[in-house]
Amino acid sequence: MKNLLAPVNSSDDIKAEYRNTPIGQLLEYHNLNRPFETYEKASLLVGMCMDNRKHLNIPDNFAFIIRSGGANLRYSEFKVSYAIGVGRVGHIVLIGHNNCGMVNLISRETEFINGLVETAGWEKERAEEHFLHFAPMFEIGSETDFILSETKRLRLRYPKIIIAPLFYLVEDNKLYFLEEF
Numbered sequence: 001m002k003n004l005l006a007p008v009n010s011s012d013d014i015k016a017e018y019r020n021t022p023i024g025q026l027l028e029y030h031n032l033n034r035p036f037e038t039y040e041k042a043s044l045l046v047g048m049c050m051d052n053r054k055h056l057n058i059p060d061n062f063a064f065i066i067r068s069g070g071a072n073l074r075y076s077e078f079k080v081s082y083a084i085g086v087g088r089v090g091h092i093v094l095i096g097h098n099n100c101g102m103v104n105l106i107s108r109e110t111e112f113i114n115g116l117v118e119t120a121g122w123e124k125e126r127a128e129e130h131f132l133h134f135a136p137m138f139e140i141g142s143e144t145d146f147i148l149s150e151t152k153r154l155r156l157r158y159p160k161i162i163i164a165p166l167f168y169l170v171e172d173n174k175l176y177f178l179e180e181f
């Protein structure tokens with residue numbers, strides 16, 4: 001996976017097509033500790049996983065953020081359209097991360113069902129149905145492949161929006177470009 005990730009350790013590492021855009025600014029704020037500017041409105045939409053290990057270092061008002069398992073925006077499309085249509089953002093980043101819980105969901109079936117029964121007080125049968133119904137919709141297969149395919153899908157859906165696939169390594173809390181070959 002490492003050869004799919006392009007680090008951003010200086011402004012020169014920001015790919016030319018994203019420099020001086022909100023996408024470049026995000027990378028400068030988060031990776032390079034660029035001093036925060038003041039924003040009146042968001043200029044970027046961030047799609048990222050709900051995973052608790054991740055936190056973006058960005059100024060107030062800089063970005064809309066939609067968090068969902070695996071940064072899967074397939075079921076958040078109205079919110080994406082809202083950020084574009086009403087919020088007028090012209091740039092989106094999708095941020096995947098390693099060790100994502102939405103990969104190989106089936107391996108967590110028993111844990112998921114028992115957890116719902118014990119923690120939420122669900123009937124076991126209902127918890128099983130719930131898992132079997134939704135797991136295929138939320139399974140992402142591979143963290144990197146999913147972000148790249150989701151990027152392609154959203155570029156087709158919103159052709160004038162600039163969209164970049166990024167990746168968050170939980171070991172160093174840095175953002176990387178996901179290479180598109």
Ligand SMILES: [Zn+2]
Binds near residue numbers: 049051070102
């Ligand atoms: Zn995740």
